[in-house]
Amino acid sequence: MAGHSPTVDSKTLWGGGISPFKVSYGKMMMWFFLVSDAFSFSGLLISYGFMRHSFEETWPVAENVFTHFPFFHGDQPLLYVALMTFILIMSSVTMVLAVEAGQRMDKSKVIRWMAWTIVGGLVFVGSQAWEWMHFIHGTELGALQLVDGTIVQWLNEAKDAIVMPGAEGLTISGAEAAALIKEGTEVYGANLTVNEYGLPLFGDFFFFITGFHGTHVFSGVVINFIIFVNVLKGTYEKRGHYEMVEKVGLYWHFVDLVWVFVFTFFYLV
Amino acid sequence: MSDFDRTAEYAHSHSEEDGIGLRKHIWKIFWVLLAITGAEVTLGLFWKDWSLAWAFVKWTFIILTLIKAYFIVADYMHLKHEYKNFKLMVAVPYIVLVIYLIIMVLAEAVFVHDSHNLM
Known part of the structure; x- marks a missing residue:
């Protein structure tokens, strides 16, 4: 530590002229x-x-x-x-x-x-x-954005079934999925x-x-x-x-x- | 250098011999930080295989992070060795306000989350 300031009482310490925090x-x-x-x-x-x-x-x-x-x-x-x-x-x-x-x-x-x-x-x-x-x-696979904005993942590379978000991971396939896929956009x-x-x-x-x-x-x-x-x-x-x-x-x-x-x-x- | 700038008075300096000990300490802290990061990554990769509860894993992450933060601020940023009043001035306002903000905002988040489910 730098050889700075001998002991000073608190009045002098806060009286200006030196750093009360001992830091520049x-x-x-x-x-x-x-x-x-x-x-x-x-x-x-x-x-x-x-x-x-x-x-x-x-x-x-x-x-x-x-x-x-x-x-x-x-x-x-x-x-x-x-x-x-x-x-x-x-x-x-x-x-x-x-x-x-x-x-x-x-x-x-x-x-x-x-x-x-x-x-x-x-x-x-x-x-x-x-x-x-x-x-x-x-x-490479991307994902599907439904009309309401929800992002759903593809079940597999065939891209004919989707997995809904959330912990349950509800899968939709068949005609119901086909309709959703047709309306949605790939992202x-x-x-x-x-x-x-x-x-x-x-x-x-x-x-x-x-x-x-x-x-x-x-x-x-x-x-x-x-x-x-x-x-x-x-x-x-x-x-x-x-x-x-x-x-x-x-x-x-x-x-x-x-x-x-x-x-x-x-x-x- | 003008008379106004008194930085030199407060600048830290140490001898060659002290330097050896200081460098040893710096590397010791490095190994601690590395070990904690390693533990975090290992836990992140394997907690499911070890069938640990998520709440436990999450709090372990948070506590390890705070330990890491302490070592960086106290040793690498040298705050541990600053003057006591200075330490308090830096740390206390930040810690108090951030804890306040975390409690307020996360309580609100839980409320918003529950109101989503009501809709």
Whole structure:
């Protein structure tokens, strides 16, 4: 810890001239920003919870939606997103190692760990783009949207029988199904208005929450890169401390923290 | 540097020897985070095969997530080592308001859900 302020009584502490929180202005403001941003994400995730509980029976199960893994065919639920989580945790570790190196003025180590953090961030954003692509394209089979807007799944590849949404999974076949199929429209993939996996709201929340998070990751990568360039130029070496690295580190860990919650509430529960 | 900016006074620094211990700690937390994530994924993949109750699985996920969040905020974001008043200022308003929001919104969701069934 910095050799700051000998013991002061509380009157002096709050009397101006020193930080009563023993923290610099910039770092405190970063924390304030993160708290407000945490409220934004909480608002999004809690409203997701609201919709999910309101439409409990027909809400799509994420496990059945995100089943792809690069170079592997068939169902691989959870594994891809687990890999993304791992990448983000890893980049959090490299970030905290960069902060640690900065605190003992080790420029070359700061450069090394910040570079890895940026790489990790880019890989994560790329992975998210891949996930979005699969969600937007949907499955080969697609689904059927009935006249009333309900999304029903095909029973098999023949496309002559349908499965109604919900836990019971009521199957309709024969002439009754044929009539419904004739009136309905086939849908593939998901966008903001239609979602082959079920309620369009699921797609909306997916795009909005992971998109908002992805924007944070992307801006985090940009900010990390700017600080990385400053480290290379020796700006902080001259300044005598690497607190800027610590501040962007806070932002980067926050991005990881949000993902921990998105992972749980979007993919696991 | 202007006289106004007093960041240097508050910036953390430590010696080479302290660094060894700190790095060890950082990696220890990493293994904890990885183990928790691994446990979550394993549970997510196999809970049906192990015929566990969904309510149990769900709450396990939520508790593990909160543990993970604690380690990230306390250790990686270093909040554990900040000044006590600062810790409280950051954590308390957030925790109180979010718990309030969760209770209000989810209670409303249950009501809306039940009113769907009445229609």
